[in-house]
Amino acid sequence: MRRTGFLYDERFSNHCTSPGHPEHSDRLTFAYRALEEAGLLAQLTLIQATPARLKWIERVHSPRHIFRFEEACMLELGEFDHPDNQICKDSYDIALLAVGGILKTIDLLMEGQLDNAFCAVRPPGHHAEANRALGFCYFNNVAIAAKYLQEQWGIQRVGIVDFDAHHGNGTQQVFIGDPTVFYYSIHEHPSFSFPGTGREFERGIDEGYGFTLNSPVLPGQGDEAYQELLPRDLVPAFASFKPEVILLSAGFDAHADDDMSSINLSTEGYSWIMQSLVELADEHANGRLISILEGGYSLKRLPELIKNHVEILLGK
Amino acid sequence: MFIDKSMTRDVLTIDPETNIAEASALMRQHHIRHLPVTEQDRRLVGIVTDRDIRSAMPSVLSSEEAVAKETERIAQIKVKDIMTRNVVAISPMNTLEDALLLMQRTKVGAFPVLDQQHRLIGIISVRDLMRAFINVLGIEEPGTLLCILADDKVGQMKRIVDAITEERIPFGSILVARYWEEGKRAVFPYLLTGNVARVKAKLEGLGFTLLNPMQWSLDQLPKKSGESSG
Numbered sequence: 001m002r003r004t005g006f007l008y009d010e011r012f013s014n015h016c017t018s019p020g021h022p023e024h025s026d027r028l029t030f031a032y033r034a035l036e037e038a039g040l041l042a043q044l045t046l047i048q049a050t051p052a053r054l055k056w057i058e059r060v061h062s063p064r065h066i067f068r069f070e071e072a073c074m075l076e077l078g079e080f081d082h083p084d085n086q087i088c089k090d091s092y093d094i095a096l097l098a099v100g101g102i103l104k105t106i107d108l109l110m111e112g113q114l115d116n117a118f119c120a121v122r123p124p125g126h127h128a129e130a131n132r133a134l135g136f137c138y139f140n141n142v143a144i145a146a147k148y149l150q151e152q153w154g155i156q157r158v159g160i161v162d163f164d165a166h167h168g169n170g171t172q173q174v175f176i177g178d179p180t181v182f183y184y185s186i187h188e189h190p191s192f193s194f195p196g197t198g199r200e201f202e203r204g205i206d207e208g209y210g211f212t213l214n215s216p217v218l219p220g221q222g223d224e225a226y227q228e229l230l231p232r233d234l235v236p237a238f239a240s241f242k243p244e245v246i247l248l249s250a251g252f253d254a255h256a257d258d259d260m261s262s263i264n265l266s267t268e269g270y271s272w273i274m275q276s277l278v279e280l281a282d283e284h285a286n287g288r289l290i291s292i293l294e295g296g297y298s299l300k301r302l303p304e305l306i307k308n309h310v311e312i313l314l315g316k
Numbered sequence: 317m318f319i320d321k322s323m324t325r326d327v328l329t330i331d332p333e334t335n336i337a338e339a340s341a342l343m344r345q346h347h348i349r350h351l352p353v354t355e356q357d358r359r360l361v362g363i364v365t366d367r368d369i370r371s372a373m374p375s376v377l378s379s380e381e382a383v384a385k386e387t388e389r390i391a392q393i394k395v396k397d398i399m400t401r402n403v404v405a406i407s408p409m410n411t412l413e414d415a416l417l418l419m420q421r422t423k424v425g426a427f428p429v430l431d432q433q434h435r436l437i438g439i440i441s442v443r444d445l446m447r448a449f450i451n452v453l454g455i456e457e458p459g460t461l462l463c464i465l466a467d468d469k470v471g472q473m474k475r476i477v478d479a480i481t482e483e484r485i486p487f488g489s490i491l492v493a494r495y496w497e498e499g500k501r502a503v504f505p506y507l508l509t510g511n512v513a514r515v516k517a518k519l520e521g522l523g524f525t526l527l528n529p530m531q532w533s534l535d536q537l538p539k540k541s542g543e544s545s546g
Binding site (some may be wrong): 003082083134191194195196197218262 | 392459462485486508510511513528529530
């Protein structure tokens with residue numbers, strides 16, 4: 001079995017959204033309970049979060065964005081820039097805690113204490129742009145993680161795989177001109193889904209051209225589309241890029257029972273995807289894989305999907 | 317939606333006495349396909365397209381000797397020899413709809429825009445119209461498109477808009493398209509949100525049908541009664 005880290009902190013639930021908002025704290029507490037009931041916690045290295053230093057947030061976000069977010073929380077405005085982005089007094093601190101926990105997880109992995117890890121964080125991050133909160137995201141967790149791997153640990157090439165049902169516009173924006181971070185996303189076709197980016201022809205710009213790759217999936221196409229597109233698009237791209245560490249933006253909202261997309265993936269389909277990604281990390285990155293939670297809103301399905309995800313990381 | 321708000325003002329022109337090789341180079345350099353031909357005072361006398369020029373060039377299949385001879389011949393050809401003199405031009409006070417329909421009718425990809433004294437003040441091309449319609453659709457802002465099937469009768473739009481407004485969701489745009497089933501309309505609201513699950517359930521609760529995305533079309537003509545639908 002592998003040494004798998006599990007980042008979870010009860011304080012992640014202190015980022016409050018209103019009842020009825022899909023990005024709700026029950027997502028995490030339900031998932032945690034599922035891992036507990038399955039007896040998996042004892043097999044994981046449990047990681048507690050500590051707040052990130054601002055200098056790491058500033059590697060991706062403008063000081064103005066950070067300040068405005070902090071201020072909106074302090075003033076208890078209830079939302080930040082858009083009704084989708086609900087906040088409470090603690091949201092800023094919790095967002096810092098989520099990033100800090102991920103950076104701590106990276107340290108443990110790079111020190112050789114872990115083989116891989118799952119970070120069960122809130123709020124999610126992949127829609128957050130340098131200067132804008134979007135789609136329930138405030139700080140771009142995975143983008144900050146990639147910068148940290150490069151600057152703190154000297155990693156040259158970071159591969160990001162985003163399998164949330166929605167395109168990670170924020171992550172793509174951060175690395176659009178960067179040939180050292182490969183951003184791959186598979187998601188519901190942008191003509192049918194938020195946020196409307198991630199078309200096949202978005203391949204990066206300038207020096208970063210060819211280091212962004214998008215595989216849009218048409219509504220309802222489910223498992224078969226992923227089984228066709230991942231080997232066709234991602235596998236050869238990473239074979240030539242050779243990432244040293246792979247980061248996942250793990251979204252579970254493409255499941256058939258999740259009403260945030262129409263992709264129609266099955267539970268088994270999710271397991272197949274994760275198994276393929278673990279194999280990809282073994283092949284190129286010495287198994288080094290850090291999975292960071294993005295979406296996934298079906299309280300009925302998410303706990304089971306996360307349990308399966310963690311079991312695959314453990315190599316069970 | 318007047319042409320003068322969407323046209324390209326900084327328009328490259330060419331003199332009728334210019335050699336076509338020079339015109340060709342100019343088009344390549346600036347990635348354009350249409351060059352208005354003007355005399356002094358920007359008075360329009362014709363238009364030359366990349367296609368006009370290509371048809372005047374030697375075939376790639378010709379022998380080397382033939383090409384050499386042709387090159388000499390081409391050096392003599394001037395823009396005025398191949399340009400279209402009978403230009404379809406448009407006024408700045410025509411509308412985008414005029415331009416769209418005129419393009420469909422004439423199969424021309426760009427219209428010079430002339431003021432009342434017939435002087436060239438701009439050009440409107442497919443590219444300019446696309447930009448305007450991308451803006452109208454709002455698709456460069458993050459959002460989610462829905463397709464709602466509604467009865468073609470007064471008051472349906474209000475019910476849809478009210479339901480969406482109650483959820484505090486901002487609109488990017490709303491398109492209403494003809495639908496193949498008689499008495500129905502396909503309504504496409506582009507909603508500036510990533511959170512549409514609740515509003516979708518609400519609309520269904522109000523009796524609207526949310527069309528399966530794989531059946532969406534902006535281009536369905538209504539079937540006449542008697543034809544089977546579906």
